[in-house]
Amino acid sequence: MRAGGLAGEIVGYARSPETRAVAKDLFCDRVTETAAEAVRDADLVVLAVPVGAMGEIAAEIGPHLKPGATVTDVGSVKQAVVDAVAPHMPADVHFIPGHPLAGTEYSGPRSGFATLFRNRWWLLTPAPEADADAVARLRALLVAMGANVDEMDVEHHDLVLAVVSHVPHAIAYTMVGVADHMRRVSQQEVIKYSASGFRDFTRIAASDPVMWRDVFLTNKEAVLDILGRFAEELFVLQRAIRMGDGDHLHAYFTRTRAIRRGIIEAGQDTAAPDFGRSAPPPDKG
Ligand SMILES: NC(=O)c1ccc[n+]([C@@H]2O[C@H](COP(=O)([O-])OP(=O)(O)OC[C@H]3O[C@@H](n4cnc5c(N)ncnc54)[C@H](O)[C@@H]3O)[C@@H](O)[C@H]2O)c1
Numbered sequence: 001m002r003a004g005g006l007a008g009e010i011v012g013y014a015r016s017p018e019t020r021a022v023a024k025d026l027f028c029d030r031v032t033e034t035a036a037e038a039v040r041d042a043d044l045v046v047l048a049v050p051v052g053a054m055g056e057i058a059a060e061i062g063p064h065l066k067p068g069a070t071v072t073d074v075g076s077v078k079q080a081v082v083d084a085v086a087p088h089m090p091a092d093v094h095f096i097p098g099h100p101l102a103g104t105e106y107s108g109p110r111s112g113f114a115t116l117f118r119n120r121w122w123l124l125t126p127a128p129e130a131d132a133d134a135v136a137r138l139r140a141l142l143v144a145m146g147a148n149v150d151e152m153d154v155e156h157h158d159l160v161l162a163v164v165s166h167v168p169h170a171i172a173y174t175m176v177g178v179a180d181h182m183r184r185v186s187q188q189e190v191i192k193y194s195a196s197g198f199r200d201f202t203r204i205a206a207s208d209p210v211m212w213r214d215v216f217l218t219n220k221e222a223v224l225d226i227l228g229r230f231a232e233e234l235f236v237l238q239r240a241i242r243m244g245d246g247d248h249l250h251a252y253f254t255r256t257r258a259i260r261r262g263i264i265e266a267g268q269d270t271a272a273p274d275f276g277r278s279a280p281p282p283d284k285g
């Protein structure tokens, strides 16, 4: 917002004076010592705390919101945020839950950067009765920040995110945990010889523990559903390896490769090498 000159005044609140000082230095016009003070007279309020802390902040700011203000959030789970925040919102305030599908394993105000949302999806999950003008205003702001905006039903959001983000994080945490618990492979060897697949896992597994604790505690049902399916498929794969069933392995990996290629063809992987062509290379056979 700061880089694009999209806000008249950006006011920030964080609990610690250190974080407030960094935020003021980097992108806030003003920081305040309480959340209530920060939201006074604000047209738009963005809640950017762990999912488990959203309710507490909403309760604090609720009585101080300006009539007609829009409140949104960036939490990775939506049903839990709606349940925690909506009861504290006055009737004359527009609450429009949101989730940018963009981030890194780093936390804190120094981890943001102006292009973070460029060409990334930002999902909004407004209630069916939400004010259409308020949704359109928020959407226009997000688009001006470079994001692609889609709207989705809250419950569906949580299921989709369990598949594309939450369970992959659980798997990464687990794989790095396995390497950590090994006795026959030393930690030095894991670090020294980590191939790029494992290195990607370690990047993800370095994400903020509080954020991810809250994601798993609050998207429990969808995560357990997808983890159950994952375990079933893993058993089938395990059996195919044990039985030496190369046909199964080849067919399975061929199907999964199509997903990756679909992502690249849709232009959804900005990190993918282009090799000077837009289509993936032909099969070697
Ligand atoms: N990091 C990502 O990749 C990413 C991506 C999309 C959405 N999100 C979501 O965005 C939200 C914020 O994540 P982030 O990555 O910006 O984290 P962050 O750690 O950079 O910022 C969260 C801030 O909330 C503060 N906080 C924690 N508990 C609080 C409380 N009870 N009261 C007031 N402040 C509190 C922390 O001190 C921290 O300053 C989370 O809900 C997360 O699920 C994160």
Ligand SMILES: O=C(O)C(=O)C[C@]1(C(=O)O)C=C[C@@H](O)C=C1
Residues within 6 Å of the ligand: 075, 076, 100, 101, 102, 103, 104, 105, 164, 165, 166, 204
């Ligand atoms: O690339 C990363 O570090 C992320 O994990 C970002 C990521 C994800 O893609 O899963 C993590 C959590 C979110 O809620 C949105 C984005």
